[in-house]
Amino acid sequence: MQRLLFILLIAVSFLTINGQKKKSPNVLIILSDDQGWGDVGFNGCTDIPTPNLDALAKDGVICSQGYASHPYCSPSRAGLLSGRYQHRFGHECNLPYEDAKADDGLPLDELMMSEVLKKHDFQTCAIGKWHLGDSINYWPNKRGFDDWFGFWGGGLSYWGEPKKGRGPMGGVLRDGKPVPMSEITYLTDDFSDAAVEYIDEYSKNDKPFFMYLAYNAPHSPIHATKQYTDMVSHIEDGYRAAYAAMVVGMDVGVGKVIQKLKEEGEYENTIIFYYSDNGAATNGARSEPYRGHKGMLFEGGIRVPFSVTWKGNIKGGQVYDKAVSALDIFPTVLAATDVKCPKNKELDGVNLLPYFNGEVNKAPHNTLFWRYSDGAGYAVLKGKYKMVMSGFKNIEFFLFDIEKDPYEHTNLASAKPEILKELEKEYKDWNRGTVPGLWTDPHAANISKEVEKRESFIRKATAGERKK
Structure with missing residues (x-):
């Protein structure tokens, strides 16, 4: 009898310890497209309301000197998801606009963040713009993502119409299959809603998730709904107002995603990165006060809105003024999730956590x-x-x-x-x-x-x- 009680006590203790053990944190990367440094409230923007992005940044660290690894779209994304300078594997241009070859894309032997996390039992999903290879073998479902809702090219009508000559496969896809136009409203809203749905699904089990939420907003074409243009009716410059409405729509969507994380009890167990893939384009966006714009190597082309939030693990209310790079996201994710970097993978960034938490005072990069x-x-x-x-x-x-x-x-x-x-x-x-x-x-x-x-x-x- 005593032996049985002893075994039961051990079993209860084991279950209690394991019940208290916290799962690995989730990872959420929110990427905006062609958003200027000066187009978000947490960097001082006064005409475009971004209350949800501002609240997210206030809960974490604003990186006032945060850089993309390239001044335009596809190479920047290649650097982010590989954790390496894209020049190390030849991905330093956008995919050819009309005549991309079957093997043009982020090289298949380049290990991606999604592939590493999936091997460590993360649920993984990509939402929104891909732009890392037009051929099927380069699409997200072949690159470590369990789920994918978005489009493979560099741009698309926000109403969902495929580009001329591409047919249904050139529009919005779900796991590689065309989504009926009847199910598409406004892409920014659709991508936000998809993120909420995936969080709802993933939070039902004990596995952590990695979500890559890559909005195409506020990249051209300039499309917005009346709901969002009404929210910027105070902006008299129509060009700026239409662009601003796209940013507002994205901010509303981010608010829905963060609210869902909170409802599911996942917010404080999710490390969240927000930044733009490059600086402002010439479409009503602003990189001011910095010189230049998208495509340039002056600050306006590469210094971008950038924040990192992990409530309870990174002290909130900070402005970090030393130079950080999107290349730092991969090693920071590995440190946060306690996933070891594969031996054959040499990253170019650094783990930012000790810098944000005051353990290291020197600059992250020489x-x-x-x-x-x-x-x-x-x-x-x-x-x-x-x-x-x-x-x-x-x-x-x-x-x-x-x-x-x-x-x-x-x-x-x-x-x-x-x-x-x-x-x-x-x-x-x-x-x-x-x-x-x-x-x-x-x-x-x-x-x-x-x-x-x-x-x-x-x-x-x-x-x-x-x-x-």
Whole structure:
């Protein structure tokens, strides 16, 4: 009898201990598309209301110097999900617009965050814009995601119509199968609702989940519902107002997702990253106060809205002012979930948790790098100095003191040639560990056109000047 009681006590103790054991935290990455640094309230935006994003950021850390790894869409996403500079495996251009080959995409031998987490028993889902390969073998369901609701290309009508000539498979898909147009309302709302539904499903079991919620908002085309345009009726510039409505729609959706996490008791057990894949496009968005826009290596093209929230594990109400990168998300996720990095996987980022929690006071990065293909330009940030080589401006070199001149108004290249030379060497050393792009795109040419358009305005403005 005593032996039986002893066995029962041991069993009860075992069950109690295991019942108290907390499952691994969930991971939620919320990615906006072409959103400017200045287009969110937590960075000081006053005309676009983003109360849900602001509340999320207030619960965590605002990274005021948070960077994307590339100034436009597809390469930036490749860097995020691989945790490595996309230049190491040739994904430094957007997928070709019309003639992508079957093997154009994030290389299949490049291990992705989703694949690592799935191997560790996470439920995984991708929602929204993919843009990492047009062919079926490159789609999310083949890259570590159990569930997928979204589209594979770089852009789509928010009303869900496939691009001309692509047929139903070029529209919104659920696990690789076309979603009837009758089930689509407005993509931003549909993606938010899908996220809520997946959370409802996943929270019914004990497995943690990884959700990659990649909105295409506020990327062009500029489409919005009256519900959201009414919420920005105070903005008199119609171009800005239409864009702002898209941001507002995304903010409302994020609010629904966070509310669902709270209802299911998952909010405090979810590490949440929010950032934009690159800086503001020229569609009513704003990267102000920073110079430049999407496609440029000035701050406006790569410095983005960026926050990290893990309530109870990361102290809230912080503004972290040292440079961090989207490349840091992968190693931070591994640290938060206690998943070991595979031995054959070399990450380029760092675990940000000890920096956010005050355990490490130095900057997370000694240097950060950016590069276009085809010699169009590159940039290096080392300490307080940033070098930009711009092929758009006649192979001109720029050097900025980012601490004193974060808006990049004063070019120090001629005043500090020794610093410029040092950063050039840093770039050349880093560049040896990269490969040429596997395909090309017209993005560099498009930026050149934008630069020429600017110069044409200047020429027109000064045409009547009389010389003294």
